[in-house]
Amino acid sequence: xxxxxxxxxxxxxxxxxxxxxxxxxxxxxxxxxxxxxxxxxxxxxxxxxxxxxxxxxxxxxxxxxxxxxxxxxxxxxxxxxxxxxxxxxxxxxxxxxxxxxxxxxxxxxxxxxxxxxxxxxxxxxxxxxxxxxxxxxxxxxxxxxxxxxxxxxxxxxxxxxxxxxxxxxxxxxxxxxxxxxxxxxxxxxxxxxxxxxxxxxxxxxxxxxxxxxxxxxxxxxxxxxxxxxxxxxxxxxxxxxxxxxxxxxxxxxxxxxxxxxxxxxxxxxxxxxxxxxxxxxxxxxxxxxxxxxxxxxxxxxxxxxxxxxxxxxxxxxxxxxxxxxxxxxxxxxxxxxxxxxxxxxxxxxxxxxxxxxxxxxxxxxxxxxxxxxxxxxxxxxxxxxxxxxxxxxxxxxxxxxxxxxxxxxxxxxxxxxxxxxxxxxxxxxxxxxxxxxxxxxxxxxxxxxxxxxxxxxxxxxxxxxxxxxxxxxxxxxxxx
Amino acid sequence: xxxxxxxxxxxxxxxxxxxxxxxxxxxxxxxxxxxxxxxxxxxxxxxxxxxxxxxxxxxxxxxxxxxxxxxxxxxxxxxxxxxxxxxxxxxxxxxxxxxxxxxxxxxxxxxxxxxxxxxxxxxxxxxxxxxxxxxxxxxxxxxxxxxxxxxxxxxxxxxxxxxxxxxxxxxxxxxxxxxxxxxxxxxxxxxxxxxxxxxxxxxxxxxxxxxxxxxxxxxxxxxxxxxxxxxxxxxxxxxxxxxxxxxxxx
Numbered sequence: 001x002x003x004x005x006x007x008x009x010x011x012x013x014x015x016x017x018x019x020x021x022x023x024x025x026x027x028x029x030x031x032x033x034x035x036x037x038x039x040x041x042x043x044x045x046x047x048x049x050x051x052x053x054x055x056x057x058x059x060x061x062x063x064x065x066x067x068x069x070x071x072x073x074x075x076x077x078x079x080x081x082x083x084x085x086x087x088x089x090x091x092x093x094x095x096x097x098x099x100x101x102x103x104x105x106x107x108x109x110x111x112x113x114x115x116x117x118x119x120x121x122x123x124x125x126x127x128x129x130x131x132x133x134x135x136x137x138x139x140x141x142x143x144x145x146x147x148x149x150x151x152x153x154x155x156x157x158x159x160x161x162x163x164x165x166x167x168x169x170x171x172x173x174x175x176x177x178x179x180x181x182x183x184x185x186x187x188x189x190x191x192x193x194x195x196x197x198x199x200x201x202x203x204x205x206x207x208x209x210x211x212x213x214x215x216x217x218x219x220x221x222x223x224x225x226x227x228x229x230x231x232x233x234x235x236x237x238x239x240x241x242x243x244x245x246x247x248x249x250x251x252x253x254x255x256x257x258x259x260x261x262x263x264x265x266x267x268x269x270x271x272x273x274x275x276x277x278x279x280x281x282x283x284x285x286x287x288x289x290x291x292x293x294x295x296x297x298x299x300x301x302x303x304x305x306x307x308x309x310x311x312x313x314x315x316x317x318x319x320x321x322x323x324x325x326x327x328x329x330x331x332x333x334x335x336x337x338x339x340x341x342x343x344x345x346x347x348x349x350x351x352x353x354x355x356x357x358x359x360x361x362x363x364x365x366x367x368x369x370x371x372x373x374x375x376x377x378x379x380x381x382x383x384x385x386x387x388x389x390x391x392x393x394x395x396x397x398x399x400x401x402x403x404x405x406x407x408x409x410x411x412x413x414x415x416x417x418x419x420x421x422x423x424x425x426x427x428x429x430x431x432x433x434x435x436x437x438x439x440x441x442x443x444x445x446x447x448x449x450x451x452x453x454x455x456x457x458x459x460x461x462x463x464x465x466x467x468x469x470x471x472x473x474x475x476x477x478x479x480x
Numbered sequence: 481x482x483x484x485x486x487x488x489x490x491x492x493x494x495x496x497x498x499x500x501x502x503x504x505x506x507x508x509x510x511x512x513x514x515x516x517x518x519x520x521x522x523x524x525x526x527x528x529x530x531x532x533x534x535x536x537x538x539x540x541x542x543x544x545x546x547x548x549x550x551x552x553x554x555x556x557x558x559x560x561x562x563x564x565x566x567x568x569x570x571x572x573x574x575x576x577x578x579x580x581x582x583x584x585x586x587x588x589x590x591x592x593x594x595x596x597x598x599x600x601x602x603x604x605x606x607x608x609x610x611x612x613x614x615x616x617x618x619x620x621x622x623x624x625x626x627x628x629x630x631x632x633x634x635x636x637x638x639x640x641x642x643x644x645x646x647x648x649x650x651x652x653x654x655x656x657x658x659x660x661x662x663x664x665x666x667x668x669x670x671x672x673x674x675x676x677x678x679x680x681x682x683x684x685x686x687x688x689x690x691x692x693x694x695x696x697x698x699x700x701x702x703x704x705x706x707x708x709x710x711x712x713x714x715x716x717x718x719x720x721x722x723x724x725x726x727x728x729x730x
Contacts, residue, residue, distance in 0.1 A: 426568060427531065427532075428568045429568050429570050431530050431531065431552060432564065432567070432568045432570065432622075433570070433578065433581075433582075434529075434551070434552040434553045434556075435528055435529075435530075435552055435553075435556060435561075435562050435564075436556065436578060436579065436581075436582035436638065436642070437553050437556035437557055437581075437582035437583065437585045437586045437642065438553060438578070438581045438582050438585055439553050439585060440551070440553070442581060442585070446570075446573055446577075446578065446581065447570060447573065449572070449573070450570055450571055450572030450573035450621065450622075451571065451572055452572070453571075453572035453573075454572070
């Protein structure tokens, strides 16, 4: 009789694991003020930004790497990492896709992101970030007609310095945490979005991040500002080649929503997870935070985290404006020896602010999975409400799921609800499906997808299909 | 169609079935009755291939083949269906989707083209009528928030869609009120045919007021102690099980 063999989960393939053979301009490993000056000069940045980077670096030197997360990894040698790598450009940056190196277009095509096609078929505007630089942004003219700015952040620094200076670091200050400080010192590229007052962005915006070069870190910085009454939906996807050494990815994402603005931010993270022995894989140490600055503003984070050797990530909302709404929908899958410590922070400052947290963790193989969430309701946040639902599903008996909820309520009129469940993938559910003629492996996928449905429903259509597919790929061979 | 020879089954170091012999022919309806803990559910679970049961001796032949070599899903593809005593809930998985995945897996196995969504919905609507199942149930999660009666009706509905050759109904009558019992029994009777065999596992006689069996077996202490016709069920109703035990010298 067949039984579940979770250790076989390791046999699945990582489809994005290829390397693009492209000449790149890479800084030698090491970090010091010279490196930062070099990055800043390479990007022709104004003095204020260089100073900002240097102050972040000086803070970072005094900070210690955090170790409170439920993850284990050998010490990181920050001097062994290269902090800048760019595909060698011919002259200036590309003006259109025709000027983009065909090898890069091919890379994105292999990843299932045909930039050219997405340009032809109306629907999604894409910014593609390859190692440290943005290589292509599609649909820019059409967006410009609506007044929406969507461009690499390095370009925004040159073209819209006032906007960048006003908002950069206003949600995640340089000294916020160890990884955020490091990012502020060395960030190379990422996306910048500004949606002006009252504008509903006419299409989904998306950025695909790709780490290609070896021994490099990726430190992208994303800044999204929705002005009063604006709406934008932004998607982010990430992949990397299979390599035996660990690579560091320390990103910072800042979202700002003014009065009545709404930002929907969706992530499908599929960085290389390492192999079944735990060799290689991306260290994904990311700071994502939204400031719901305006009254009735709303930010919704949706994430599907299936990749990375280690994930340390807590997309958060500061609910500053009265009646602001924060949402966090998360599916995290850890298999083989992957570890994830992920969750959210909802900080209620304004009156009648509301937040919803739905977290679904799935652990297979020897994967370790932790939900860590903070709900803080400050005094004066009258009538604030939070609802948290946090479910874990275990496949096999060598994996683990943990829940660390922190609740701090200083406002007597607030209502906070927390529900949590942990279940093993039901032998009964599995047998029920098989007794209806469904092969065991399909049955596991069916049950896991059902478990994640509340979160997948929040994803934009294009991503929901991808997320479903990704979960299937990830569970290929999860049963014997 | 089904031939069980000297079947011994162990669950976690405990011998549950101790030498079952049973033969079921096409077109027959057999009732297996017995007190609680006699091994009735074990028998239907072993036939359906539920993990956790160890066959220590004997064999099960189905259409002349060794059934125990097949996985649970392969048994479904060969025409076996188990209506569960306790149907489980599978949150977020749509009822229709589950059934369509099962039907199409079997069609693939049989070398038939898969049914598309339109054809499948037509089939499903027709079968839902049979057990008076509200079509809105089809769009809900598998057994999610169903009452006990609704779960059992859903089982019979699934049986109607999968059109098995051998149907095992495990305590389908338990937890049903009289109206639900009548509806479920009606569904089962509609599915009786000369090509199809059914095995009803039940504790009480009342289901047999609605579905008349051809053969009745009394299962106690892991063995079939007595076999008779529908009259035996009536006798059990009035006299209980003890006399059968005594007769068998237990």
